[in-house]
Amino acid sequence: xxxxxxxxxxxxxxxxxxxxxxxxxxxxxxxxxxxxxxxxxxxxxxxxxxxxxxxxxxxxxxxxxxxxxxxxxxxxxxxxxxxxxxxxxxxxxxxxxxxxxxxxxxxxxxxxxxxxxxxxxxxxxxxxxxxxxxxxxxxxxxxxxxxxxxxxxxxxxxxxxxxxxxxxxxxxxxxxxxxxxxxxxxxxxxxxxxxxxxxxxxxxxxxxxxxxxxxxxxxxxxxxxxxxxxxxxxxxxxxxxxxxxxxxxxxxxxxxxxxxxxxxxxxxxxxxxxxxxxxxxxxxxxxxxxxxxxxxxxxxxxxxxxxxxxxxxxxxxxxxxxxxxxxxxxxxxxxxxxx
Amino acid sequence: xxxxxxxxxxxxxxxxxxxxxxxxxxxxxxxxxxxxxxxxxxxxxxxxxxxxxxxxxxxxxxxxxxxxxxxxxxxxxxxxxxxxxxxxxxxxxxxxxxxxxxxxxxxxxxxxxxxxxxxxxxxxxxxxxxxxxxxxxxxxxxxxxxxxxxxxxxxxxxxxxxxxxxxxxxxxxxxxxxxxxxxxxxxxxxxxxxxxxxxxxxxxxxxxxxxxxxxxxxxxxxxxxxxxxxxxxxxxxxxxxxxxxxxxxxxxxxxxxxxxxxxxxxxxxxxxxxxxxxxxxxxxxxxxxxxxxxxxxxxxxxxxxxxxxxxxxxxxxxxxxxxxxxxxxxxxxxxxxxx
DNA sequence: CTTGAAATCCAAAACGTTTTGGATTATAAT
DNA sequence: ATTATAATCCAAAACGTTTTGGATTTCAAG
Numbered sequence: 001x002x003x004x005x006x007x008x009x010x011x012x013x014x015x016x017x018x019x020x021x022x023x024x025x026x027x028x029x030x031x032x033x034x035x036x037x038x039x040x041x042x043x044x045x046x047x048x049x050x051x052x053x054x055x056x057x058x059x060x061x062x063x064x065x066x067x068x069x070x071x072x073x074x075x076x077x078x079x080x081x082x083x084x085x086x087x088x089x090x091x092x093x094x095x096x097x098x099x100x101x102x103x104x105x106x107x108x109x110x111x112x113x114x115x116x117x118x119x120x121x122x123x124x125x126x127x128x129x130x131x132x133x134x135x136x137x138x139x140x141x142x143x144x145x146x147x148x149x150x151x152x153x154x155x156x157x158x159x160x161x162x163x164x165x166x167x168x169x170x171x172x173x174x175x176x177x178x179x180x181x182x183x184x185x186x187x188x189x190x191x192x193x194x195x196x197x198x199x200x201x202x203x204x205x206x207x208x209x210x211x212x213x214x215x216x217x218x219x220x221x222x223x224x225x226x227x228x229x230x231x232x233x234x235x236x237x238x239x240x241x242x243x244x245x246x247x248x249x250x251x252x253x254x255x256x257x258x259x260x261x262x263x264x265x266x267x268x269x270x271x272x273x274x275x276x277x278x279x280x281x282x283x284x285x286x287x288x289x290x291x292x293x294x295x296x297x298x299x300x301x302x303x304x305x306x307x308x309x310x311x312x313x314x315x316x317x318x319x320x321x322x323x324x325x326x327x328x329x330x331x332x333x334x335x336x337x338x339x
Numbered sequence: 340x341x342x343x344x345x346x347x348x349x350x351x352x353x354x355x356x357x358x359x360x361x362x363x364x365x366x367x368x369x370x371x372x373x374x375x376x377x378x379x380x381x382x383x384x385x386x387x388x389x390x391x392x393x394x395x396x397x398x399x400x401x402x403x404x405x406x407x408x409x410x411x412x413x414x415x416x417x418x419x420x421x422x423x424x425x426x427x428x429x430x431x432x433x434x435x436x437x438x439x440x441x442x443x444x445x446x447x448x449x450x451x452x453x454x455x456x457x458x459x460x461x462x463x464x465x466x467x468x469x470x471x472x473x474x475x476x477x478x479x480x481x482x483x484x485x486x487x488x489x490x491x492x493x494x495x496x497x498x499x500x501x502x503x504x505x506x507x508x509x510x511x512x513x514x515x516x517x518x519x520x521x522x523x524x525x526x527x528x529x530x531x532x533x534x535x536x537x538x539x540x541x542x543x544x545x546x547x548x549x550x551x552x553x554x555x556x557x558x559x560x561x562x563x564x565x566x567x568x569x570x571x572x573x574x575x576x577x578x579x580x581x582x583x584x585x586x587x588x589x590x591x592x593x594x595x596x597x598x599x600x601x602x603x604x605x606x607x608x609x610x611x612x613x614x615x616x617x618x619x620x621x622x623x624x625x626x627x628x629x630x631x632x633x634x635x636x637x638x639x640x641x642x643x644x645x646x647x648x649x650x651x652x653x654x655x656x657x658x659x660x661x662x663x664x665x666x667x668x669x670x671x672x673x674x675x676x677x678x
Numbered sequence: 679c680t681t682g683a684a685a686t687c688c689a690a691a692a693c694g695t696t697t698t699g700g701a702t703t704a705t706a707a708t
Numbered sequence: 709a710t711t712a713t714a715a716t717c718c719a720a721a722a723c724g725t726t727t728t729g730g731a732t733t734t735c736a737a738g
Binding site for chain 3: 353354355356357360366367368369372391393394395396397
């Protein structure tokens, strides 16, 4: 049976109040009593009932994280790296993580509303922000604490961390055009995602900077999965006038594209250049190793988490809107001069 | 401000009791009242306070999942696939998931004890079981509900799902020896893990079945990471009498080994055979695609979760100790005749 | 009418904490 | 010996829910 404050109180012959205050080292209980209580608590193996505490304290010490997925599986290593950063930082501060997955739409919104209204968490972490993001609209409106990884395109103001995706794609295109590529395809993310816009803009800017035209037929939208990348790349590669390079907007699609190219009999990093975006752990170990834009996903998870906790605790924050400068990781999948 | 039962009660002019019972469709409240209450609840946006419910009901509707990691990051896709299966099944049954990471040892045990004693969860999911597993010993002793993915080697009895790892490795070795390999190296998992034993046993059995001797110097222990596999493989490949095949005991180490081989100038799937174990999503898309032993990780996560929920709810279970038959996935990393 | 049963309602207790607002006791100052 | 002060303690309320064990009302049957 579980040990409660009452049990301890009976054992040491003091009131529940005193026991509670002794455990938290209030200075209106005598040193003797404190010691007595602490010893009893230890011996009896007391651990406070979290739910009673939360009910009374009116906070949950829990952070909410709803992963937006299509289909049931979130197999994207991007999510798990982010989750790891989040989880470890949360644990460090003594917060729990309430994790679930929901595909974008009404069902997702209902989850948010229920969690907010039932006071299930102290704040939310948001991911994969949309250009018009109803989650954000709702949370801003209700004044509920949250921090996002990513921005929106409307004029909503809220705390976020984001990477300068446009710059990232410009770097990619610069790198490719520098090696002589002119026909560069782009595997774009679903349009509603904010970073789709930024990365596509970056792509266009890069091409413009190099004085190159953009062939719109080489811009195709994928679903950010490996399979999606594979399928889109197949189509691109079966064209008569195929591109000499494919810039995928995330690593997973790039992996799919690599496989598609290899199946077509092309040597990636020699016959065709393929690049990614994210620099997930796998990118360095793929074959060939993938040229990509680094996002410190794990670290961003931790950052976002710490920002949220500060926000919840009303602690001062240096910056509430952080944009990181990306770094291009040149690896073998693209590191050759186009002949 | 949050809406409580009291608010609804005042609005409709009934008692809190009645409102509560109306919402849960008890038959001692009149249809008229029920409708009134439901309408009010909807209009006012009522969502029950979970913590109050849990305190009162004395259950948490939460499942605990502590991921055993060395170092802070759990980057193994194995974990995230499992977590996905777990999470989705849990959500389906209306359970929350309390996820955290802890490296094996005293700190991990403390986490278990605190969670058990504080009644934070209704049950646990365990992963990466050890031959002598103190987590399991503790939970069995306290009679706390849990289900494990994996077994122990002592005589403890508890519900689990596991795959016949020995069979899996036998299949691998059979496959390799069938193609003429005689010098086969093995990248083994850390010894304390139960599946290390099973997989190594399987390896030895497979070799014995083929009438081949085992060169103990070809059996090296890795830490299940890509980097670990890479480093161990490097050592193996730098030997003068290098192995013609490497059977890694998980996919991540196999990926590391593939890279090591490629850096050494070997073509994997032609100059050397490399196999893995787990069949994570990436295995199919690596270059070359990886021959490996399939474990339906996502499905196992879901199975384990459902078993735990049944256990918690005292519902009957067909089987409480399930061992799955593995399937060998032959792909290009090993699919050639040794000349 | 009266009675008994059925239908509808509700006050109070309980879950385990923390906090409020004193009450009591010991100690020091007069 | 009295008073003021400090040190220690604690009863009760509160957090929001569910459940227990009646209480009240309604209505048909006698």
